[in-house]
Every structure is written in C-alpha cells, then in structure tokens.
Amino acid sequence: MSEIESLFVTRLYRARLSEFGPKVDTGELEASCYAIAEDDEAGQDWCEENGYPGYTSYASLTDLPWRFPIFADIVKSLDAHVAAFAEDLQFDLGGGTLVLEDLWINILPEGGAHGSHIHPHSVISGTTYVAMPDGASALKLEDPRHAMMMAAPTRIKSARRELQPFIYVAPEPGEVLLWESWLRHEVPMNMAEDERISVSFNYKWVE
Template sequence: MTRLIFPTRLFEFDLGDNSLLEELEASCWMIEEGDTAGHDWCEEKGYPGYTSYASLNDLPQRAPAFGALEAKLLSWAGQAADELGWDLEGRRMTLDALWVNILGEGGNHSGHIHPGSILSGTVYIAVPEGAGAIRFEDPRLANMMAAPQLRDKTAEDQSRFVYVDPKPGNILMWESWLRHEVMASRSEDARISISFNFGLSD
C-alpha cells in the first residue's frame, strides 16, 4: 500500500465573465496610465514592465471592475480554506493586497514567496502566445540533498517543478509559502495579470 501524505494544493478557478474580463483589462491600463509613483518605483527597481504593487493599495475603490473581482476572490478563498481544512478560530480572511502587473517581452518574476500572507494568487487578464508560464517549486526541494534525479517522464505530483500556462480569465490560488516564479515572456504583446494576497483579521 502507498499513502500520499503532505500534498500541496493549487486551486484553479475561472472568471467565467467575458464582460468583466474586458472591464478589468481596461481598468488595468487606466491604473497604469495614471500611476506615476508606480512607474517611478519600477524604474528605480529595474522592474521589467509595470506593477502597482508598491504604489497603490485601493484598487477596489478606484474602479468597479476591481470591486467585482474582490467579491469573487473572497468567495474562492473561502472554498480554498474549506478544502485546506483550516479552522480560522472566528477570524476572517481579508484581501490585504491586490495589484496590477503588466509585462512585455522578456518580462519575468524571479522565484519568491509571499511572507505574512495565507493565500496568494493571480488573475490572468491578457496572456498572449509566448507569454511566460508560471512555475511552482516543490517546497521540499531544499531538503532532498542526496535524492536521485527523476526520470524524464514523471507524474505531475512527482515533479520537482510544475509549469502552468494560464489562459485569460484563469485564476490560480495557492498557500503563500509556495515558491513560484514567472518565466520570461517571448511575446511583444503585454501580459496582464492581477495578483493578490489574503491575510487574517479579528
């Protein structure tokens, strides 16, 4: 008998609303156009594109589309928490951060986690052909030490890295300790996404 223990969950949802998807894309460009502080931060940090991560923390108040998205994300986060078996002990999950990412050719995000959060994820708005996949890393990797290499073909749940090629309207959500990165885009067209973090409040 073989038992599967300590699984890592990757939650996948779909926006299921083309009109909201279009509104979100227009709202992302609106935010990008007016966010001088965000552009200054991106230039200072050498960010390969635009992000509102360090400049704006009130997107749901800036455009109705972000408010509609917030409501959907709260519902999906509740489903994820239930599947994870979490006992929130009377506390509630809050959408602590919601930010826009726009990457052009060569744009990428190096491997990272989201400290201080419980659930993180990304809503995919525009994903041109050749846009970079998101890669998830086995959280046990640093402890494998003398583990042999895997065969060329292995099941996804045995892989050291899992690559996901999202489509517009896809939503991916995971526990915030899961290390991930965005591979470099090979497209001249913009890759637009909206990322988020959930925390706990009393």
C-alpha cells in the same frame, strides 16, 4: 502487501473568476489596467528605480478596489474563491476569516520575468489573468521540499506530476489560481510579443 501513500499534499486551486460573484469583462479590465498604469507615476518611478520590467502597482496603489468599481467586483469574486479554497484546505479559522490584504496589477512585456519568490505574512496568494497572448510565460511552481532533498537524485522526465520538481501552469484570461503563500513561484521570461497582464493578491487571517 506493501502500501505507498502521498503525504503533505500541496494544493493548487484553479477556476473561472466568473464562477462566483459579478461577471468581469476581461477587455474592460485590460483597458483599466493600462489606464491605471499610464496615470500611476509613482508606480512607474518605482519600477524604473528597482529594475522591474513593465509595470506593477504593488508599491504604489493600495486601494484599487475603492478607486475602481471593476476591481471591487473582482474582490467580491475572489472572496468566494478563497473561502472555497480554505474549505478544501480544511483550515480551522476559529472565529476568524481570510480577508484581502493587498491586490495589484502586473503588466509584463516581451522579455520580462518575475523571479522566484514567496509571499510572507499571508495565508493565501493568487492571480487572476487578464491577457495571456500566445507565447506568454506560464506560472512556475516549485516543490517546497527542495531544501530538504540534499543528495537525492533528479526525477526522470516522465515522473508523475505530483513528483515533478517544478510544475508549469498556463492559465487562460478570466481564470484565477490560488495557492498557499509559502509556495515558491515565479514567472519565467515572457516570450510573447504582446504584454502579459494579471492581477495578483494576498489574503491574511484575521481572528
């Protein structure tokens, strides 16, 4: 009797941020993101110089958890979520641990998008979602085998989820998504009239 099994699985973690750690009010977090964006002139300048739609603190603020208590609370929750994901992935961390490398704000206006990319030098990456208005773009995840498919035909539209070339995940405010940092992903154009707000982050392995 023939047998088919799935190999080399790509895992995606999804949970409520509040499942671990202090409860974070998304309304307060949204107001904090806007206040930071308004005061962060270096971040505004970077976005303008690099053609980045909306605002990101990625290139300007590296110490959000130390500046603002609400981001310190987020990190406490994220540490627990990342530890749970690492356990699911069955990582052998030896005597080391996964620690926060960086954390930044994203405010994406109507018509804004964030092109396909990976997060080199990190182990786990992810995003927690602050505001996802109706029509806001989902997270788009790409099958990491694309470069090896060569002459393979396309999949049928009704292909099983694990065989789809792209997966779209529409998170809700207050949720967190985690994935391994080598997984290519993007944010398609935001079709909502209101801004899509999220906080993204990377974790690295420290031995």
